[in-house]
Amino acid sequence: MKKTLKKLWFYIEIIIFFPLLIPYYFTTEKELIKQDNQKWVEYLSIQSKNLIIQLITLLKNAPEYRNLYYFRLKKGNLTAKIISQILKIIYRPCGYFFLDESCNIGGGLFIQHGFSTIIMADMGENCWINQQVTIGYKDKTGRPKIGNNVRITAGAKVIGNIEIGDNVVIGANAVVTKNVPPNCVVVGIPAYIIKRDGEKVKQELR
Incomplete structure (x- = not known):
C-alpha cells in the first residue's frame, strides 16, 4: 500500500x-x-x-x-x-541565489548550496559554484571572465575586471582581485597560488 x-x-x-x-x-x-x-x-x-x-x-x-x-x-x-x-x-x-541575466555562461554550470550566491560574470563550461560566493564588479571597469572547469568554493569572492583561467580551484573564503593563470589552486585573503600545474608552490597573483 x-x-x-x-x-x-x-x-x-x-x-x-x-x-x-x-x-x-x-x-x-x-x-x-x-x-x-x-x-x-x-x-x-x-x-x-x-x-x-x-x-x-x-x-x-x-x-x-x-x-x-x-x-x-x-x-x-x-x-x-x-x-x-x-x-x-x-x-x-x-x-537566495542571484544570476544576472546579462551573463554569458557555457553549459554544465552546477550550483551547490547556492545560498546567498551572486554571479555577475561571463563563464566558460562545466563550472561549479558553492554557497555564499560573490562574483562581480569592483567598479565600472568591468567584471570577471571565468574559464572552463573552474570551481569556486564556499564564501569566495571574485571581484573586478579580471580573468580566471581554465581548470582553476578557488578555495573557501578566498578573495580574488587579480588574474589567475590556468591549472591553479588559489587560497587566502588576498588570494595566492598554492598549486600550479600539479606542483605545490607559493606564488602571489599579479
Missing part, C-alpha cells in the same frame, strides 16, 4: 511540475539546458535515465537549478521567454 501511494504521489508531482517543461520544447537553448542537466544529474546522483523525469526532478527539488533554467530560457527565443515569464508567477525562482 505504501509503495503504491508513493508511486501515485510521484506521478502527481510529474503532472504538477510538467508545465515547466513547456518552454523547453520551444526554446533555442536546449543544448545548454541538456549540458546543465547532465552535470546536475551526475552530481546529485539522480537515478532516472529519462530526460523528462530528470528535468522535473531538478525543477522540483533543486531551487537553484530552477533559476539556472529560467536564465537559459531568458537567453533563448521570444516564445520560450514569454512562457517562462508566465510560469515564474506560479513556479517561483529561488530568492
